[in-house]
Every structure is written in structure tokens, then in C-alpha cells.
Amino acid sequence: MAKTSLVDEVIAAIRTMLSESWTVGSKLPSEQELSRQLGVGRSTVREALRVLEHLGLVESRSGLGTFVVEQRMPPPRIQYPQSPEALVQLYEFRRAIEIPSARLAAERRTAEQLANIKSAWQECELAVKRGSADEFARLDFLFHAAIVKAAQNSFFIETYLGLQDTFANNVTLILGQGQLKGMLHFHDKLIEAIERRDAKAAARAAEDNFKETDVRVQLLLQSSSDVDGSKKR
The missing domain is CATH 1.20.120.530 (GntR ligand-binding domain-like)
Structure with a gap:
């Protein structure tokens, strides 16, 4: 499987966890633990978390770990242009x-x-x-x-x-x-x-x-x- 597809799958899996298992303010498991749970390498988990941080769903705090900022993305306000x-x-x-x-x-x-x-x-x-x-x-x-x-x-x-x-x-x-x-x-x-x-x-x-x-x-x-x-x- 291409790395990009694997990262996308990990992003989707973590987003599911965000919406179903973790609350705002809670600390995510370590990269090593997420890697074990999802069956992927730590570099894949790290890239997925980076994307989720850019999207404003999680926040990495130096020396403390990664925390939940939002559980879900806001619904899209603009539909795919049809014209x-x-x-x-x-x-x-x-x-x-x-x-x-x-x-x-x-x-x-x-x-x-x-x-x-x-x-x-x-x-x-x-x-x-x-x-x-x-x-x-x-x-x-x-x-x-x-x-x-x-x-x-x-x-x-x-x-x-x-x-x-x-x-x-x-x-x-x-x-x-x-x-x-x-x-x-x-x-x-x-x-x-x-x-x-x-x-x-x-x-x-x-x-x-x-x-x-x-x-x-x-x-x-x-x-x-x-x-x-x-x-x-």
C-alpha cells in the first residue's frame, strides 16, 4: 500500500477515535502506543498527527504530548463546484x-x-x-x-x-x-x-x-x- 494511502487510513482511524473515544482536552496515547494499536510505523503515526494538528483537531505540546482540541471538523460550508x-x-x-x-x-x-x-x-x-x-x-x-x-x-x-x-x-x-x-x-x-x-x-x-x-x-x-x-x- 502506498504510504500516502496508509497515512490517510491512519488519519481516518484517529479521527474516529477523536469523535468516539476521546474528549476535548484529553491526552492522546504516545506515538509508540498508537503505532502498536494501529499496526503501522511510528513515522506514519507522526505524519498523521501532523496533518490532524494542521487541521486544528489536536495540539502537540512540547514535553507533554499531544492533546485533543476538537473532536470533529466543522461541516463543509462550500460544496464542490458544479459549474x-x-x-x-x-x-x-x-x-x-x-x-x-x-x-x-x-x-x-x-x-x-x-x-x-x-x-x-x-x-x-x-x-x-x-x-x-x-x-x-x-x-x-x-x-x-x-x-x-x-x-x-x-x-x-x-x-x-x-x-x-x-x-x-x-x-x-x-x-x-x-x-x-x-x-x-x-x-x-x-x-x-x-x-x-x-x-x-x-x-x-x-x-x-x-x-x-x-x-x-x-x-x-x-x-x-x-x-x-x-x-x-
Whole structure:
């Protein structure tokens, strides 16, 4: 079984435990104990816990362990776009949240939050090198979620996390309008700006990224239009 699939299965298993067995504030078993219970390696458990922490369900406390923050993800607020108009609206939504979040993250991020942002992007780059668009799309959500969390605005965080179930499907659609390798250094300038606490540069980098993404969105819309036109002939 591919490692990514195994990690996803462990994430699902732990989410079930969160909703059925553990309460908010309770301490999770150690990585070693979870590894034994789930029959997987500790590295797989560690990666699954990292994803769950990005999603705001658990929190790792140095020297103390990992604790439950939320038992369930909020229900998705945005459904998978069924039309070109809905896809455009989705990216309008992302732009409205991600650009100000980049600016605020540069101003407010902690050292730990910066490390989380960097780590999330490194995972995205590995997915690019493996040539896995689906994996990249899933991890790209965690990267952007890490930036939104670093913005430290609870309304932004709650709203953005509601996008989780829709995000990957739509990013995969957009990635199909170009070479995946083009994503390899896509967010380098954004991360560098957040690291040096340059709020204006961070917002500008986020805006620039959307300009490139807009090209792919337009290509997808054109492709959809061409297909519809062919059906009508």
C-alpha cells in the first residue's frame, strides 16, 4: 500500500477515535502506543498527527504530548463546484481569505507557526517530485491552512477549515491545466516574506500567486466551454 494511502487510513482511524473515544482536552496515547494499536510505523503515526494538528483537531505540546482540541471538523460550508461560475466564486473566496491571511501571518506568526508553514511546503515539494497531483492538492490545503492559522484570526481559521473537503478536488482540476513541476517553487517568495515579517511583500506574493493560478482557471473554463460547445453541435 502506498504510504500516502496508509497515512490517510491512519488519519481516518484517529479521527474516529477523536469523535468516539476521546474528549476535548484529553491526552492522546504516545506515538509508540498508537503505532502498536494501529499496526503501522511510528513515522506514519507522526505524519498523521501532523496533518490532524494542521487541521486544528489536536495540539502537540512540547514535553507533554499531544492533546485533543476538537473532536470533529466543522461541516463543509462550500460544496464542490458544479459549474464554471461556482469555480470562479471558489477562487474569489480563497483570494479574499488567503491574501489578508498572508499579510497578518507575516505580522503575527510565531517561530513554531513559521516552522509549520515551512514543513507543510516541504511536503508539497516532495509531492511535486513524486509527480502526484492528488497528493499535492491535499498537502497544499495544509500549507495554506498553516498560514491562515499563523494569521491568528479565529474567524478566518474557522471559515477556511470549512473548505477542506472541497479544496483538494478543485486544486487537482487546476493542476491539470499545466505541468505539476511548475508548482515546485510556487510559494517560495510568500514563505520568505512571512519569515522576514514583511507584511506587504507577503500580501504581494500571495496576489502574484493568484495571478498565475488565474491563468490555469481560465484555461479550465475555456476547456469546459469547448466541451459544452462540441456537445451542442
